[in-house]
Amino acid sequence: MNKQTGLILFAAIILTACGSAPLHKDEMRSTPAPVIEAQTTPLTQPKRGGYWEGDGPSANAPANLDAIPNAVPRVEPLHRFANNQYTALGKTYTPLTMLSKFKERGIASWYGKKFHGKRTASGEVYDMYGMTAAHPTLPVPSYARVTNLNNKKSVVVRVNDRGPFLRERIIDLSYVAAHKLGIVDNGSAEVLVEVESLVADSNSNIQTQPIGVADSVIVTPLTPATTLPISSESSATSSNVYLQLGAFRSQQSAESFLARMNIEFEGSGKHIELYQKNDDIVRVHSGPYPTQDEARAVAEKLQLRLGFKPFVVLH
Incomplete structure (x- = not known):
């Protein structure tokens, strides 16, 4: 097993106000920054290292990855939907929507060409470089x-x-960021995360487009699967039994x-899809399964493998 690598992450947040317009720079300087102490993740030895099968650098990778410049902090408005509360794999997350300091300790990982070119939660295309x-x-x-x-x-x-x-894991780095830190070959490493409120340089490109308060979201309750009728053969058809993996207000976050x-279910033979009822919640479902009993059996296996238990839903 690879030796665990110590990391420290100092995260510098450039935020705008959570009101109807972005903060001006003088307002950001005068706004006190409360400190949020996040619960420390147990520092266990990473369960896997190296690349996902078929992941890693592409054949046409840039010649000198170490020469790729760092991101330059600048004032930007909060994304309208990516900062809403959401549920993923049985856990509800409430993103920060204010200028604040944040400390967290845990495991960092990276993601590569299997995600390259796909949409991120912000709607931007992921670039592993x-x-x-x-x-x-x-x-x-x-x-x-x-x-x-x-x-x-x-x-x-x-x-x-x-x-x-x-x-x-508490943070996923792009391939090139992980490469520059020297953690690509291990796949993951221990990190310490600290977020500090900063003010962008006066010459930076400040976006002034107004934004609204991040919309509140009613997260779909993770109701136990036993709320559905239990029988050896459900009356449901073979095409309408699914497992729910997550629920999002944002289409981009769901995608x-x-x-x-x-990637996680690759090779399982099960289809993962987005599903939306007559509401504004976008759900991520796995299936279909022939019966509710089979879906529940898969849910039990997922709980052992991934640490969460999805619940059965009917389309």
């Missing part, structure tokens, strides 16, 4: 400084996606999560 990262609750967009305590290398990344959601689940 861009200095970006995904985090479950840091504001989208925001900026983070990541320093490898073992080799003292550091990078600045722009948080524009949601995740990771499995294996006690980003869908891409992650397609």
Whole structure:
């Protein structure tokens, strides 16, 4: 098993107000920044290292990855939907929507060409050679400084996606960011995360487009599967029994999560899809399953494998 690598992540958030217009720079300087102490994730040895099968660098990778510049922090409005509360794999996340400091300790990982070209939670296309990262609750967009305590290398990344959601990871780095930190071959490494409120340089490109308060979301309750009638053969048809993996207010966040689940379920033979009823919640479903009993059996296996238990739904 690879030796675990120590990292420290200093994340610099550039936010705008949560009201109807972005903060001006003088307002950002005068706004006190409350400190949020996140619960520390147990620092266990990473369960896997190296690349996902078929992942890693592409054949036409840039010649000098180390020369790719860091992300440059600038004032940006909060994304309208990517900062809403959401549920993924049985856990509800409430993203930060205010200028604040944040500390967290846990495991960092990276994602590569299997996600390259796919949409992120912000709607932007993921570029594995861009200095970006995904985090479950840091504001989208925001900026983070990541320093490898073992080799003292550091990078600045722009948080524009949601995740990771499995294996006690707390942040997913782009391939090039992980490469520059020296953690690509291990696949993951221990990190310490700290987010600081900063003010962009006066010469930076400040976006002034007004934004609204992040819309509140009613998260679909993760009702136990036993709320559905239990029988050896449900009256449901073979095409309408599914497992629910997540629920999002944002279509883009749901699509980003869908891409992650397609990688996680690769080779299982089960289809992962988006589903929306007559409401504004976009759900991520796996299936279909022939019967409710079979779906529940799969849910039990997923609980052992991934640490969460999806519940049965009928279309």
